[in-house]
Each structure stands twice: as structure tokens, then as C-alpha cells.
Amino acid sequence: MTDLETMTTERGQGLLPGGPGEGMLVEVRGEGELTTQDMNLNIGPQHPATHGVLRVVIDLDGEKIRRAQPIIGYMHRGFEKLAEARDYRQIMALVNRHDWLSAFNNELGVAIAVERMMELEVPDRAQWIRVLMAEWNRILNHLMFVGSFGLELGAITPVFFAFREREDIQHLMESATGGRLHFSYARVGGLKEDLPRGFLAASAQMTKNVRVRNAEYRDLLQGNEIFVARTRGVGPLPRDVAASYGVTGPTLQATGVPEDSRVTEPYEKYGEIDVKVPVGTNGDSYDRFMVLLDRIDASCDIIDHVLDNITSGPVKTNLPKVVKAPEGAIYVRTENPLGQCGYYLVSDGKKNPWRLKMRTPSFNNIAAMPYLLDGALLSDMIAILGSVFFVVGDVDR
Amino acid sequence: MRPTLPKIGLLKGLGVTLKTMMSPSTTSQYPHVKPDLPPRTRGVIALMEENCTVCMLCARECPDWCIYIDSHKDTIPPKKEGGRARTRNQLDRFAIDFALCMYCGICVEVCPFDALFWSPEFEYSTYSIRELTHEKEQLRVWMDTVPAPPQLEVGAEIPPEISDGLEAARKAAEAEAQRLLAASQPAAGGDGAPAGGKAAAGTAADDDIHVEAQVDQETFDKLVAEGKSERVARAKAKAAYVRKEKARIRRERAGSESPPAGGDQGERAGG
Amino acid sequence: MTIAVLAQSLLALDNVWLALGLKLGLIVVFFLTAPLAVGYMEHKVMAHMQDRLGPMEAGLGPIKHGVGQLVADGVKFIQKEDIIPTAADKWVFSWAPAVSLVPVLVILVVVPFGPGVWAENLDAGIFFALAVSSVGVLGILMAAWSSANKYSLMGGIRAAAQLIAYELPLVLAAAAVVLQAGTLSLVGIVEAQNEFRLLGAIPVPYAVPHVIGFGMFYVAALAELSRPPFDMPIADSEIIFGHMTEYSGLRYAFFMLSEYAGMVVLSALATVLFLGGWYPWPGVPLPDGALGALLGFGVTMGKIIALTFVMVWLRATFPRLREDQLQRMSWLILIPLALLNIVVVAVAKVML
Secondary structure (H helix, E strand, O other): HHHHHHHOOOOOOOOOOOOOOOOOOOOOOOOOOOOOEEEEEEEEOOOOOOOOOOOEEEEOOEEEEEHHHHEEHHHHHHHHHHHOOOOHHHHHHHHHHHHHHHHHHHHHHHHHHHHHHOOOOOOOHHHHHHHHHHHHHHHHHHHHHHHHHHHHOOOOOOOHHHHHHHHHHHHHHHHOOOOOOOOEEEEEEEEEEOEEEHHHHHHHHHHHHHHHHHHHHHHHHHHHHHHHHHOOOOOOOHHHHHHHHHOOOOHHOOOOOOOOOHHOOOOOOOEEEEEEEOOOOOOOOOHHHHHHHHHHHHHHHHHHHHHHHOEEEOOOOOOOOOOOOOOOEEEEEEEOOOEEEEEEEOOOOOOOOEEEEEEEEHHHHHOOOOHHOOEEEEHHHHHHHHHHOOOOOHHHH | OOOOOOOOHHHHHHHHHHHHHOOOOOOOOOOOOOOEEEEEEOEEEEHHHHOOOOOOOHHHHOOOOEEEEEEEEEEEOOOOOOOOOEEEEEEEEEEEEEOOOOOOOHHHHOOOOEEEEOOOOOOOOOOOHHHHHHHHHHHHHOOOOOOOOOOOOOEEEOOHHHHHHHHHHHHHHHHHHHHHHHHHOOOOOOOEEEEHHHHHHHHHHHHHHOOOOOOOOHHHHHHHHHHOOOOHHHHHHHHHHHHHHHHHHHHHHHHOOOHHHHHHHHHHOOO | OOOOOOOOOOOOOOOOHHHHHHHHHHHHHHHHHHHHHHHHHHHHHHHHHHHOOOOOOOOOOOOOOOOOOOHHHHHHHHHHOOOOOOOOOOOHHHHHHHHHHHHHHHOOOOOOOOOOOOOOOOOHHHHHHHHHHHHHHHHHHHHHHOOOOOOHHHHHHHHHHHHHHHHHHHHHHHHHHHHHOOOOOOOHHHHHHHHEEOOOEEEOOOOOHHHHHHHHHHEEEHHHHHOOOOOOHHHHOHHHHHHHHOHHHHHHHHHHHHHHHHHHHHHHHHHHHHHHOOOOOOOOOOOOHHHHHHHHHHHHHHHHHHHHHHHHHHHHHHHOOOOHHHHHHHHHHHHHHHHHHHHHHHHHHHHH
């Protein structure tokens, strides 16, 4: 992070934000103009509003943001290097943890990458259960952001309701996988073990609950005039800008682009399911939030479809004790709840990958931050940060 | 959005909070009420020391290398005179550093001898991080809290342990039925019933054919010529010898009970 | 309509100094206990609205269910280290909580809680109350500017703008009531409400004809207290805690006390101005003497608790209004409405 020392403002003065004596420069701009002073404020890395250790350095003129720069890397754990020293089952356990809110989807990506390299056929039942787990994980992720978005805007109640739902769903996932947040359930060739008795019935009941409570969130937030006034028109993201930054997932769908990897390149059983992709109109915070609520309903529909069509059979494939991917490289795209997650796996025939590069959705989502924050008010910055969904572990890996 | 009355959204929100206030809350008051954890919960790892053969697979597969195993080999004198002394691994130390453990479950999954289990215990916090390394005594204590695994979902594949057992039970039941049938109809079908009975008896009697292993020279030479090492070739030749002997003895027995087929068997027994 | 003879305060004893001492003592006792009760209600009500239980373990003696939570909080705050940031302006930083707290205490001197249950019946009661509450604004600005912290500064800037903007609707709504009642004295306003008849026949408190004024007064009170949905100055997801960020220990406790006591005081003012004070309903008399005083006090406290319940309800439900939306609402909507309200009341009073 050495370019902090050389970071300059338009006025050509060096700043060291975050350091001692930061920010209170007195600058006289122009002749005959009202002399103003831009305040340099450091949001984060520890801050209630940034989801984790994201740091945003902003130049404030009163309440208006003149310039914003997100600084990442506070949570870099060296995932890709760690992955080079571990075999594929150990990588599953690790990869749960970069986007910890969508743990199963991450594992799924790695599993699909290795299976495609080995040209392995995964049993039908395993594919259906994988879709089921991925969609429950999607609902978990979206519920988290529904709750925390309201919290950042000052509505302190929906977060408790969202976490109540999350607890119920996590209990369900715990009965099948053993973990509430980090599942370690997918394996190369299928799953670790089959579901426990009663899981499918409990799933069916839970989708009903989630739908009912989703209606409550709509009442509490989506229809609330104050909420609408805080989020409508705030941080609009045009389609071309979003595409140029590589923004994916609900953030992109809110701008009106129905891009979803489950539809464009179906993996597992998504080809047989009618996946609804809700879109917004102008990509502002309200649209992003609305897309999130709609996606929860869409995931409930997918789960119901899986429960109706699940087949019987094995969930594991007979593989040698040590799984070795053949030499070669592969790039796999999956639709994580936050966006499109890509795994570029290069193998040289051993049991460890030679290189595992992750293209994480949150990294590109917050790349659009300077564009969104330019000209916004400080309170709007909170609304924007909360609505451009990201997890810092996903950004930094 | 659907056209609604102005400010009705605010009132709806107030209604939701009021309704929630009136209904009982979902909080469960831990620690007065213990949480209801499902059987597969990954709380802490328990060790059944009797099953452990110190194969070290768990320590090798752990992504964090948090399992510390010490062992030594004991030499056990041979059971009979002139036999080979056996060596057995003895577990000295089995410790898991739960400060490093990431509760992934790979060690439990790879253990071939079912020595590691998941227990839903989670109340083992300590004041110092060093005390989080638990030795096998503590791991044995946690074995008492390991729950029975849940039944698998309808439509799941039946695990091989259960399906083999079911198959064996089915065969035994069939054999029993046949025997009863034969016993109740001694005059009817001289060949059919006894042959069936003999076949069943043959497989049942396989177990008490005991053959002393010797090296089958043909197989040994063939394998060495193929390039296998002597040790491997010797082992495979011994197995081949045992297989041939057992088949011969089986044929002898079958031959002794049905004389018409005994002719060729006598030749084969000689060869 | 004549205003009934203003009764004497119950504590108008012969010995002036004893009376003074008793009055101030009782006010301080009330000041210290009422916010605790309101705070406890906020904890529990907000918790149940959020589908959880609230404080359950802290208790007083055999009663658990969290009744002792705020007492425990008080003890905790008292024993904390007194931290003053190095770059802060020490004198201003130290005195800001007091400047914020004392005006609330002083307003309690004029608020009547029952027949005879007041400390002093000033002839310019409501004027005094509103003037003193404006002094509390100074405390917030002192705190914001003296903590050497940009977040506090942001909070202070927002607070200054917000509190000034919402003074006017508060005062104008009260002015409409004063116009209606014909007196500035708070006791006089209660008595006038007792005798008020809508359209000559229906006894209603002033909340009915002044329904817009009541709404405005309540909204302006929320904004004056920086309560959600107007808590931009202390928006805790953006600027940590605004002007109170650098405070810890007893100073912080004073700020919190001033907020909750302010809730009680402004609810009490709203009760007196709009909800009929200590009369259960205008026209329903209270028995004389100590029983009447007790009942009246109970009625007032009941109304105060109802109003604070609504404050907590609003806090649990609504997100924050953005600063500019807040300002827009005040200057462009509330103040014109307030002026219109005064005109309508004046016309109605003359005509009817």
C-alpha cells in the first residue's frame, strides 16, 4: 500500500490519510472565491457501516463527497497461495471462507472445476442436492444484506427479523452438513454424505416461512416512505458503467441487465429449472434492494422445484483416495449470491493445484465505488455502501 | 409500485412492529436453556482410542496440521513356534490443537477405522490459548457425548455396510427356507434339494477350510517375470495358492457327496 | 370562559426555604428516576418489537427481568475512567454535558403534574420552558466542537442545523395553544383545557382541534431530542455517535440522561398543552386534596408513558431521515403549516 504516500489531491498537495496530522490542509482556491476547506475523512477500516474492514478515504465539502477512494487489502489472507499447498478436499474447507456468507456456492465452484477437468459425471441426486444447498445459501446471504441495509439506514428492527430467519435456515443446514456458516459439504464427485431424514419436509416448510416473512420485509422497508426517500435515486449505476467495471450479480441486475450465470451457462441442474432473474430499472439503491427481495422469492421457487423433482440414488462417486486433476487449465463461472464467481484452476497432474485464481464478485462490485460516491452526500454514502453488496473477505481473499 | 395511499407505508411498518411486540419472542435463554443441536453438528472431535491403529491419515489430511500423534511399535511374540513376530502400533500421544482446528471434518471423514467422531459439545472455552490443545484423555471423555447418526433421507442410497448386511440376512433367510423345505420333503427331489442344500452348505463351510499358505511357484515366477518386486510376487503367489487349495478342497467335499461327478474331481485334485 | 382560580402549589409551605428545598429535592428525585423507568420501557418494548427479550438477568433483589439494568449501567458509568482526548479543549469538553443536562432539570420546575403538584407556577410558564430548552442546544455544539474528532464535528454541524430548524415548529405549535387558552401559564392552560368545549358542547382536549399542531409539536420534539427518525446528529452507523463519540463514563451518562429526561419533559409538555394535563378527560373533576393530587399525578404519568411509548415505537420502526430531507420537511412543510395553524386558531377563537 505504498502509493498512499504519493496520493495527491487535484491541488497537487501530498496527503497521508490516516496518519498523524492528516487532512486539515488549508488551501486557498482561486482569487475572489469563497475560501473553503475540504475535509479528508477516513471511513474505516473499523466502522459500523462498512461490512468488515473496508477503508474509504473521502474528501468532503460539507456533506458532499468530492472524491472517494476505497482502500482494500486489510483482510488479505493469501488464499490463492494457501490453495497451492493443499489438496482438493482441503481446498473445499478453505474456500468456504473467502465469501463466508455464500460458503456452499464457493465449494461448488471448486468442485465443478475439478470435475470438469476430470470429466467426471456427478450423480443426479448429488446435483439436485447441490442446487438445493446453493439456493438455501443464496437466501441466507440475501437475508443478511436485507437486514444490514436497513440497519445502516437507521431501521433497527428488520435486522433482527432477518437474523431470526437466518437462524432457522442455519439450523436446517446444520442438520445436513454439521456447520452453520462453513459447510464443507461438497466434494469432488458429489457430496460428503446424503441428507438426514426429514430434511426435505423441513425445507418445504421453511420456504413457506421465508415467503411469509419476505412479505413482512416488504411492509417494513420496501413500502416505507422514509426508506424510499433515502434510497430512490441514490447512487444510480448506468448499465455501461456497470459493465465496464465488471459488476455482476444483484448489483448488475438492478441496472436492468438480466445477466445470471445460472441462466446463461447452466451448471448442475439449473438447466432444467426455470430460474427467474428479477431486474431493476435504473440501478439505484432502491432497485438493488428490491432485486434482493425478489431474488429471495425466486430462490424459494427454485427450492420448491428441486423438492418436487429430486431423484433417488447415490450422492458420491467412487474416486481414488487421492484425487488428482489431470494436467491442464479450466475456468469455471458460477453464480454466487453476490455475483459471478470464477475459478481459474491450473493443474500439473498432482493432487495440489498448480495455481488457483479466484475471480471474486465483491472485488469488482466495489471497484464501482468511486463512480457511485462522486457527488453523493455522506448519508448517501452509507446507503450506497450498504446496497453495493460485498463481503470484505471476498474482496481481499 | 402499486398506487397506495400516501403515508400508508409508514403505518404498515408500525403495524408490523406492534404485531411482533404482541407475539411471544423467539429468544431462547442460553445458558438456562441449552440449544437443541442436530446429530451431525460439528462441535468438537472425540477419539475412540481402541479403534485407532495410528495410521496417521488424519494428521496427514488435516489442512492445518493441528493433530499431533506420537506412537511406537510394539513387538508381539508369535502365537506359534516358528512363526513371524508381529509388530503393532501403540498410540502414545494423540492431541488436537483446537486453536488451529478449523472444524472442517476431513480427519473424521478419512479415518478408516472409525476412531474419530463429531460431538456437539461447544462449551470448552479456556482462559489461555495453550489450554486449547486437548490430549486423548479429554478426547475420550467427549466420546460419551457423541450422538447416534441420523437416518438418511428417503431416496438416499443405502450405505454398503447396511446393504451387505441386508444381503447376507436375505441369503441366510433363503438358506433357512430351503433347509426347512428340504427337511419337510425328504422323499421329493433327490438331486434338486440336496444340491441346493449342498451348495448352501458349501458356502457356509468355506469358512472352516483352513489352508496353510505356501508359495505357488508358477504364479511367483510369472509375476517376477512381469517385473513386480519379490515381496509383492510372494504375497500374490501365496494368495493364489490358498485360492487354488480351497477350490480343490471344496470340489473334494462336493465330489465326496455326489459320487457321479467325482471322477473329474479326482483328477483335478491330483493336479 | 373564565379560567378557574389557580390553585396553590401543594408545597407552598410557610417556611420558604423548606419548601424550596423540598421542591428541588423532589424534582431531582423525579429527574433521576423517571428516565430510568422510561429507559427500561424502551429496552423492553424495543426488544419485543424486535422479537427478542431485552435485559433479563439484571434485577433488583428477587425481581429479575432486567429491572436493574439501568441501575447497573449507572454504577458502571460512575466507575469508569474519565478520558479527555489530548487535542480536546478541556474546559469546554468537560462542561458540555452539564450544559446539556441542566436545562432539562430546570424545565421540570414549571411543569405541573397534578392539581397542586408543581414546583412553581410561573405566569410565563411555556415561554420559560421553551426558552430554557434552547439552551440545551449549546451543550451539543460545545461537545461537538471541543472533541478533536471529525465525526463529532459532523454530528455537531448536523445537530446545529437540525435543532435550529425544529425550534420554530415547536414554538409555533405551542403558540397556537397559548392563543387558544389565553394564558402562558402551564397550569392555566390545563385549567383552560378543562373548560374547553368544542363547538360549545363537546369536551375534548386541545389535541382534537389542534390535531395538526399536536402532530407538529410531537415531530418537532422528536427532532429536538435527536430521536429516530430524526437522529442524524447521532447516526450511529455513519458518524459513530456524533457529538458524544469521545465521551465515556459519567459524562456520557449525563448525555444519555439528558436525552431520556428530555423525552419525559417534552412528553410532559405535550401532555399539558394538548392532552388535558392531569384531568382524565376535560370536564371530569378530580377529588380534592391529596387523593386528587395522587390521581392527577397518575393520570399525567400515564399520558407521558403513552407518548414515550410512541417515541420508542417510532424508533424501532423507521429508518433515519437524511439531513436535507429533514430540513426540507421543517422549513417547507412544518413551518408553513404551523403558521397556518395559528391563523386558523385565531380566526376560530374569534368567530366561535
